[in-house]
Amino acid sequence: MTLVTEQTVAPVPGGTGRYTVEVGRALARSAPADWQIRGLSAWHRNIGPARISGIAGPRRVPVPRRALTALWEWGLPPRVPGDVVHATTPLAPTARHLRRGALVVTVHDAVPFTHPELLTARGAAWHRRMIARAARTADAVVVPTEAVRRVLSSFVDLDTRVAVIGEGVAEAFLEPVTPRSVSRVRDRLGLPERYLVAVGTLEPRKGLSTIIEALPLLPQDVHLAVVGPSGWGDAAPRASERVHLLGRLSDADLAAVVAGAAVSVHASREEGFGLPLVEAMAVGTPVLHSDIPVFGEVAEHAGATFAVDDAAGLAAEASRLLSSPADRVAAVAAGRTVATRHRWEDTAARLWSLYADLTASFGT
Known part of the structure; x- marks a missing residue:
């Protein structure tokens, strides 16, 4: 099979780049003996980020990323070999003559349809076209949550070819994180004893401005650590005495x-899954998230919630978690239980089952 790993070498790989790497690793660890x-990827001088343990290549097609995006949108070569081609984003060879076997496309969220203003105009339009094309031509569309399937189905016809297959917790979050390692990293990065953490690409849909607005409503010794690369728009805050x-x-x-964080905060206006949320739960950090349906489904009510864009509500819930040991203990225990249900090995097992069904129907 062929795994399209182009997102790993995108200028801002984001959560979809992480998905590509983690899915690739898990598939490689569990590959049947008769599968390779x-x-x-597109042509890049540095292909290092697209090299995934256990996966051959990657094979570089002789065109750069922008050209590949246009060629596949127009139904033009390069062709892709393999009994199954799995595109981990809507950048996919959707035209039937561009592949021999079955096509699987992962669609991570419905944001281009529901909240196009949270993307660039060009990006939203491209994603709408390619998702609609995948819905018409792919042999299976994978989505990470039932919430995404439900919303996406109101915009494109997915019929029975949609598979809801969740995501998992990265290996680094499954290994014990010792207090010594937390202290060492915290000191190196200049973080205080008490801080909130927000993880994700800095772009408008992540709702970082709501967290910044809530910060003055919290005790002065509580800071905010922001982790992630800059995306687009004016979402990136300025560093300050309390914002790192x-x-x-x-x-x-x-x-x-x-x-090491006191609370992991997720203020997104829309998401497809929320890997940082379950990863925080896995290491025993209380989670506070906006009340969007996707987070409710993934967190299973183990996280505290606040209304989208409600800074005062965010501050009130964060204050409760910061001040109540009993609430913290309950949140940590519930979160760890939820995190055990999100494993990349399970994701890979379901994908291999899907691939086997598709190849059987193709007679390969």
Whole structure:
């Protein structure tokens, strides 16, 4: 099979880049004996980020990213080999003559349809076209939550070819994070004893401005650590005495920063899954999230909630978690239980089952 790994070398890989890497690793660990996985990307000088353990390649097609995006949208080569082609984003060879076997496309969220203002105009339009095309031509569309399936189905016809397959917790968050490692990373990054953490690409839909607005309503010794690369728009805050912009971190440092936080805050206006949410639960950090349906489904009511864009509500719930040991203990216990139900091995097992069904129907 061929796994399209192009998102890993995108200018801002984001959560979909992380999904590509984690899915690739999990598929490679559990591949049936008679299957081989090859990666595929556009032409890049540095292909390092697209190299995934256990996956051959990646094979670089002889065109850069922007050209590949246009060619596949127009139904033009390059063709993609493999009994199954899995595109981990809507950048996919949807035209039937561009592949031999079955096509699987992962669609991570319905934001281009429901909240196009939270993306660039060009990006929203491209995603709408490619998602609609995948819905018509792919042999299976994978979505991460029932909430995404339900909303997306109101915009495109997914019929019975949609598969709801969740996501998992990265290995760094499954290993014990010791107090010593937390203290060492915190000191190196200049973080105080008490801080909130917000993880994600800095873009408008993440709702970071709501967290910034809530910060003055919290005790002065509570700071905010912001982890993630800049995306687009004016979502990136300015660093200040209480706001620490950490940028991208290694998985080990990220796990330590999240484990050391007093509360992990997720203020998104729309999401498809929410990997940072379940990763925070896995390391025992209380979670506070906006009350969007996706977060409710993934967190299973183990997280405290506030209304979208409600800074006062966010501050009130954060204050409760900061001041009540009993509430913190309950939140940590509930979160750890939820996190055990999100494993990349389970994701891979369901994908291999899907691939087997598709190849059987193709007679390959």
